[in-house]
Amino acid sequence: MTDATTRTLRNELWRSLPSGVIDTLTATFGMLIAVRVFHMGDVAKSVFLSATSGGMVASLFVVPLLLRAKSTLPRTAAKVQMLGGACMAVSAAFPHDPLLYIGGLSLGLFCLSMQIPLLTQIYRINYPAAVRGKLYAVTGVTRAAAAMCFGFAGGKLLGWDMGHYIWLLWAFAASGFISGFWTYGLPATPWEAPENSSTNLGSAWRWVREDHDFRMLLISWMIMGIGNLAAACLFVEYLANPIHGINLPAFEVAWITGVIPVLARILFSYPWGLVYDRFHLFTVRAVLNVFFAAGILCFYLGHSLFWWTLGMALWGMANAGGNVTWALWVTKLAPKHAVAEYMSVHTFLTGMRGLVAPSLAFAMLKVMSFDTFAILCGLTILSASGFIGVRARSSDPETSKRLSPGAKPERL
Numbered sequence: 001m002t003d004a005t006t007r008t009l010r011n012e013l014w015r016s017l018p019s020g021v022i023d024t025l026t027a028t029f030g031m032l033i034a035v036r037v038f039h040m041g042d043v044a045k046s047v048f049l050s051a052t053s054g055g056m057v058a059s060l061f062v063v064p065l066l067l068r069a070k071s072t073l074p075r076t077a078a079k080v081q082m083l084g085g086a087c088m089a090v091s092a093a094f095p096h097d098p099l100l101y102i103g104g105l106s107l108g109l110f111c112l113s114m115q116i117p118l119l120t121q122i123y124r125i126n127y128p129a130a131v132r133g134k135l136y137a138v139t140g141v142t143r144a145a146a147a148m149c150f151g152f153a154g155g156k157l158l159g160w161d162m163g164h165y166i167w168l169l170w171a172f173a174a175s176g177f178i179s180g181f182w183t184y185g186l187p188a189t190p191w192e193a194p195e196n197s198s199t200n201l202g203s204a205w206r207w208v209r210e211d212h213d214f215r216m217l218l219i220s221w222m223i224m225g226i227g228n229l230a231a232a233c234l235f236v237e238y239l240a241n242p243i244h245g246i247n248l249p250a251f252e253v254a255w256i257t258g259v260i261p262v263l264a265r266i267l268f269s270y271p272w273g274l275v276y277d278r279f280h281l282f283t284v285r286a287v288l289n290v291f292f293a294a295g296i297l298c299f300y301l302g303h304s305l306f307w308w309t310l311g312m313a314l315w316g317m318a319n320a321g322g323n324v325t326w327a328l329w330v331t332k333l334a335p336k337h338a339v340a341e342y343m344s345v346h347t348f349l350t351g352m353r354g355l356v357a358p359s360l361a362f363a364m365l366k367v368m369s370f371d372t373f374a375i376l377c378g379l380t381i382l383s384a385s386g387f388i389g390v391r392a393r394s395s396d397p398e399t400s401k402r403l404s405p406g407a408k409p410e411r412l
Contacts, residue, residue: 001128004187008126009135015182016139018175020146020262022112025172026052027147028258029154030105031236032250033165036158038098046358049233051106053354055113060348062114062340064203073122073340077115078184084111085176092169105169108176116327116347121340122186124331130277132331133324137273140323144265151262155254162250204341207334214333214342218349220387224289225350227380229357230364231296231373232315238300238370239308256308261316265323272321281329282388288325289385291318293378300374326350 001009030048034040062076084107091104127135150171157164208215235257239248248256275284291314299311334342364373 002126004126005128005135007187008122009138011182011186012139013142015179016143017146018178018182020143020148021150021171021175022109022179023143023147023262024151024154024258025105025168026109027261028151028236028254029158029165029168032158032240032253033162033168034102035237035240036162036250037165038101040098040102042362044098044102045237046362048102048106049358050355051109052113053351053357054106055110056116056347056351056354058110058114059117059351060204060344062117062344072188073118074183074186074188077118077122078180080111080115080180081183082177082180084108085173085178085180087111088169088176089173092166092173095166095169101169105172108172112176112179113347113351117340117343119183120327120330120343123328124334124336124339126187129331132328133273133276134270135273136328137269137271137276137320137324140269140273140320141266144262144269144320148259148262148266151254151258155251155258158254159249159251204344207338207342208345211333214330214345217329217333218346220285220384221346222349222353223387224292224381224384225353226357226360227377227384228292228296229354230361231300231377233358234361234365234370234373235299235312244370256305256312260309260312261319264313264316265320268317268320269324272324275321276324276328281325281332284321284325285329286385286388288318288321289381289388291315292322293381296374296381297378300370 031045034045034048038044062080086108087104087110088108089104091101091108094100094104123132123136154168154171157167208218236253238244239246239256240250240253241247272284295311295313295315295318297311298307298314302308302311330342330346331339361373364376368376
C-alpha cells in the first residue's frame, strides 16, 4: 500500500471509534431518551429521526461550496464534524430542556451527515480499487465494535438510572470533536477537479442526466430505501412505547436494537467487503435486499424475544453489506474527479427519503397494524430487487464492465 493509503486506513480506524459511539445515538439512545425521559410526541421524534437525512439533503451543496472555498477535502470534512460535536454539546450543557435536547442533537447529526460525499471522494483517491471494499469494511468492523460496546455500557447505565442519560450526551458531543481530529489528519491529497468545474449549487445533477446507469441505480435505491428506512425508524418505538403493548425495559431495548444488529455488523462487515470487491454490484444489491426484508418481517411479525433478536440479527447482517455498498458504489461509476458530485446526489436522495420515512411510518401506523406495516415495507424492498434484476438482464457491455469486480482501470 502507498503511504497515503496506509495513513488513511490508520486515521479511519481511529475515527471509527467515535463514529461507532454516535451510531448508537441514531440507532437507540436518541429515541429511547425521547420516549422514556421527555415523553415526546410524534412530531418531535420525527424531527430527530429526520436530522441525519436533512444533512444528507444539504450535502448536495457541499461540493460546489468546497470548489468556491478552495479548501482541502479532509479539513473541510473535519470542520463540519467538529461543528456537529459543538451542537451536541449544547444538548449536554442543557440536558433538561426538551427543545435544546432535540435541537442540539438534531443539528449535530445534520452536520455529521452533510460531509459524507467528501469522505467518499477521499476513499476514491486514497484506496486502490481492487481492495477498496475490504479496507472500508475493516474500519466498519471497528466502528461496529465501538457501537456494540458503547450500546451495552449505555444500556446498563440507563438501566440503573435513566437520569444518567446526561453522561451519554457528553459522550456524543466529545465523539464529534474526536472524529474531526482524526479526519483533519488525513492526507491532504489534492482534489484534481477540472478547471471548468461548475460551482453552481445544483451542478451535480448533470450526472443524473448524462449517466443512464447512475440514474437507474438511483431509482432502485429510492424504492428500497423508503421501505427500509420506514421500518428501521420504528424499531425502538415498537419495543419501548407502552401504547404498542410491549414496553420492554430500557436495557432490553438497547440490547435488541443497539447491540444485536451491531454485533452482526462486526461479524459480517469484512465478508461483505470481500463480496463487494469480487461480485457484480447488481448481484450484491439484490441479495442484500432479501436479507433486509427478511429481518424486518421477522422483527415485526414474530411477537417474541426470539424473533425480535433474529430480526435484528438479519437486519444487522444486511446493514453490514449495505454500509459498504452505499458508501462505495459510486466509485465504480464516477470519473475520478466527479465521485463527490455523484455521491452528493446519492446522499441527497437518501436524505430526501429519510425525511419522508419517519413521518410516513407514523402516519401508516394510524391506519394499519404493525403486521401490515411490516409486510408493505418488506414488499417494497423486494420490489427493488426485481427492478435491479430487470436492469441487469438488459444492461449493455459497458454497464457490465463498469459494475463488475476486479482491479480494472477506473474512469478518469
